[in-house]
Amino acid sequence: MNYEQIGFKCGIEIHNRLATKHKLFCNCPARLTDKKPTKVIQRKLRPVAGEMGRVDIAAAHEYLKDKTFSYQVFPDTSCLVECDEEPPHEINQEALEIVLQICKMLKADILDEVHIMRKTVIDGSNTSGFQRTALVGINGSLSTSLGPVTISNICLEEESCGIVEKNDTNVTYRLDRLGIPLVEIGTGPDIKNPEHAKEVAEKLGMIVRSTGKSQRGIGVTRQDINVSVKGGKRVEIKGFQELDMIPKVIDFEIARQVELAKKGESKEETRLAKADGSTDYMRPLPGGERMYPETDIPPIIITKDILSKIKLPETWEVKLAKLEKILPKDLANQILKSEYLEIFEKYYKTNPVLVATTFTSTLKDLSRRGFEISNLTEEHFAELFEKNLPKEALISALEKLCENPDAKIESDAISDDSLRNIVKDVILRNPELAKERKVGALMGDVMKQVSGKADGKKVMRILQEELNKK
Ligand SMILES: [Zn+2]
Structure with a gap:
């Protein structure tokens, strides 16, 4: 046209x-x-x-x-x-x-x-x-x-x-x-x-x-x-x-x-x-x-x-440049346009990408699945990001809070020590897989046992370390 x-x-x-x-x-x-x-x-x-x-x-x-x-x-x-x-x-x-x-x-x-x-x-x-x-x-x-x-x-x-x-x-x-x-x-x-x-x-x-x-x-x-x-x-x-x-x-x-x-x-x-x-x-x-x-x-x-007291905030061009230093370009752009930008800026430090995707896609997904995301408050986000939960645990915590804003969220992430014990156990039980370095299969077994309570990247690192000791 x-x-x-x-x-x-x-x-x-x-x-x-x-x-x-x-x-x-x-x-x-x-x-x-x-x-x-x-x-x-x-x-x-x-x-x-x-x-x-x-x-x-x-x-x-x-x-x-x-x-x-x-x-x-x-x-x-x-x-x-x-x-x-x-x-x-x-x-x-x-x-x-x-x-x-x-x-x-x-x-x-x-x-x-x-x-x-x-x-x-x-x-x-x-x-x-x-x-x-x-x-x-x-x-x-x-x-x-x-x-x-x-x-x-x-x-x-x-x-x-x-x-x-x-x-x-x-x-x-x-x-x-x-x-x-x-x-x-x-x-x-x-x-x-x-x-x-x-x-x-x-x-x-x-x-x-x-x-x-x-x-x-x-x-x-x-x-x-x-x-x-x-x-x-x-x-x-x-x-x-x-x-x-x-x-x-x-x-x-x-x-x-x-x-x-x-x-x-x-x-x-x-x-x-x-x-x-x-x-x-x-x-x-x-x-x-x-x-x-x-x-x-x-x-x-x-x-x-009155006018002299009015200060200009940071322009969004400056903001975008800052965001691009901690996030991939696309995600930086999305969070800049997001109504959650301000909360992101306060709580991104523990894990910028996870915090950003929570606001740009996880919340939309929860809402699509029928969860009442308007029940989530800034205090909820502050608490969850502070705990630095792995992604799966974060999502299930958000689901819980949507259903009941007063729900108690336990930090049920597995400690590094117990995670290492689980990894060692899996290697012990699967000597063939360990010998052939079938990392994917071993990883799958570990993840099944920790069911969302540990971060995938961390599991992979510990698994590699343990295999290297063999
Ligand atoms: Zn009034």
Whole structure:
């Protein structure tokens, strides 16, 4: 496909949850909870006119559905601010500083005054009927393999509620997610083709992660893609589960748009990506009518003093060079893009390759086999890597912890002395094999006896040593 010829225009917006101590406008911890809700509150939401006196088309569309919204209240992660029964507190300074750091990394112009705005959202995902958002940086630039991509806006926002269930008349949300700080980074329409869109999304994710303050797990990073073709209208696509899906979904969408443009039926709208790469209609594209100022919080002046305290983290080029010194090239690249990079950097020392492959492939494999890997915490990894378990023992320990996060992991690796005794015994019992130096067969026998409790390389070394004594 010649993307230039069809007038391909594409920009991307990523949202990434930040790992701060507390939420953006209250003191609740900025994390999801595993507690049961203690209360449920209900709301009806209606649209209000924006600054220009008009009601946003997307908001009006939601209002006509006349839904009732229920919100689960949690004892540890929601307060009156999330319920919209108390005004927001002062903005979270830690979150603001992370976003300033991201602005610096993307060489953006930082605004002198940060104004909190209310963005009308009445699909129920905010109890107040709006999302608080603040523009912090503009006119940045991201370098990519196809040249620089303009960064048009960098915002600090509050995360919406998590959805629990919905039917035609009622939607239930949970309040623990509401108010977690989010960074939003939007590019200009400079993306050249669908693969390039994936690269840009990947690099923006890496920029956020290099602050060391990105949350981890499913759903913490979301991408919205804006795309249009010559003769068509702008369409926004949401709901990408994985970066790998991006090129496929865009290709599907431009094929659809080229057809619509021919018939002159192209419409501005928001669409939802499906697993097969196609998209479904979601709602009209929101317009500029939905913003108005948050009057409960005064503007924040970004002084030279604040800016001088913001230090740049290590760039990912430098990071990659360091990783390539301890890992094979491919693995270094994979771990650099991994959401576990930070944990890897803390605990790789005992066995860099084993620690890296645990994060790049073992966890994926466990998840595919139905294990609940979200039960694994940093403390678990710290403990396991500290014990320096052989690979097989490490995997079975991870399986155990997925099933029961409180499980005790015994360091059941066999001591060098007992390993040597097993090897000696095997040689003694198989004099013919030993004489002919059938190392493979002897090795197999030893491994069967130690069943995953000893490292293969170590067994091989001891076996060779013992054979050499003969
Ligand atoms: Zn709160």
